[in-house]
Amino acid sequence: MVSGQQSEGPAAAAARLTGFETVSHGPAGTLSEVVLTDGHHEFDAVVKRGHAPGATRAEAAGLRWLASADAVRIPQVHGADDEWLVLDRVTETTPSHAEEFGRALARLHSAGAPTFGAPPPDGPTEAWIGTAPMHNSPGDSWPEWYAEHRVLPYVRMAAGLLDTAVFERACARIPSMAGPPEPPARLHGDLWSGNVLWDATGAILIDPAAHGGHRETDLAMLHLFGCPQLDRILAAYNEVAPLADGYRDRIALHQLFPLLVHTVLFGRSYANQATTAALSLG
Structure with missing residues (x-):
């Protein structure tokens, strides 16, 4: 206080x-x-x-x-x-204008960030995702940055719930699974469905953990927790900023971050999901 x-x-x-x-x-x-x-x-x-x-x-x-x-x-x-x-205050109603949201999200990501891990202007390096700590440290290579700052820190925080070796092997696979290099996107950073509110004119985003990252991480969070009308959102997103080939094969990779955060915050049920995602990377 x-x-x-x-x-x-x-x-x-x-x-x-x-x-x-x-x-x-x-x-x-x-x-x-x-x-x-x-x-x-x-x-x-x-x-x-x-x-x-x-x-x-x-x-x-x-x-x-x-x-x-x-x-x-x-x-x-x-x-x-x-x-x-x-x-x-947002007056919520039934989800609508999904395509407009998809196009807007593509434009947000395309606005970019200085580096992977860049905090917002005037935002702290030591930030939060929900109530979990999140360190914003810059990096030029997404695979290495993602492993170092968005996977392994939460594996260490959840010690006792996870087999560290499983996640270290998954991190070693990231460079070969990451897809074509992309510039840093401007991420919401905690884009699960509860942070997408809908009023009479469409979607409104709240509670960000904003930083520079890979745009597929935001989209993977929408997949993870079941955003309404997701297929329509993604189709419209692709019209504005087409996703690289193999996007769906990389969803589990990008879900490691939110699943590990939820493991830190909520425990064993998410630890099992995070382990399944890590094992799926080979």
């Missing part, structure tokens, strides 16, 4: 960070809904309390970096500090 703000609640934090007046608010929690006004117009916002000091600033930096690509829809960031983040 930030020093000097021990008794501050989400409504007070929203007013302080935005300069707007709080009209009403719901129960306080990790996520709290508030209604704010600038004196002329009211709008619905969500106030998020970070799980660690600086996590909300990192998330705000990621959201702004994704939004700056002018591709996917991102909730507007109204304010952030080391404890709180204030965003537009």
